Amino acid sequence: MIHEILPVGPLQCNCSIIGDEATREAMVIDPGDDIEDILALISKHNLQVKQIVITHAHIDHVGGAMKLRAATGAPILLNQNDYALLKMLDAQAAWVGMASPGKVEIDHGLGQADVVKAGPLTASVIHTPGHTEGSVCLYFAAEKKLIAGDTLFAGSIGRTDLPGGSFEKIIRSLHQKVLALPDETVVVPGHGPLTTIGDERETNPFLR
Ligand SMILES: [Zn+2]
16 A cells, blocks of 8 residues: 655645555545645655545645546545535635635545445545535555544544534544444544554544
């Protein structure tokens, strides 16, 4: 498994490029910004992007999706519960002082237990509302890896004070779905350093 993690944009969203060494098929998760840098890594590994997967519709995660779609032809996938937030990208841009990326079009919805793929590499979609209504995590069971979006961070959890956020829901999502995963699962949060489910289960103050 090729896995590049690239912090992009002013909010340093962790963009993941996941590629299969045999078929060279890839998915890009959360291309928030810096699409030229993402494309440079894709061509460095000689990959073909098949899916653009968005963990949730915040501008720092979705802002570069249309540019990446134009460059690769790959469809953009997002949970339908975040379509309303996606229509607020201009407002979101104003909150964080960024230029609006314009309209982002979704090609396919992404629901609980759906699967996203890069060649034989597959991740199941776990719907984890709380940070936003349509937040999802992506679980690569064979590789024991979780792309967590802004649901779980090393030592913290996603903020719930923005439109669509709910502290009760994120806590429920974390306890019922995320902490159900094995301790050895490596977690790639939407921002900041990697962690594991076991470390967060033991030390995250929000999960005790
Ligand atoms: Zn977010």
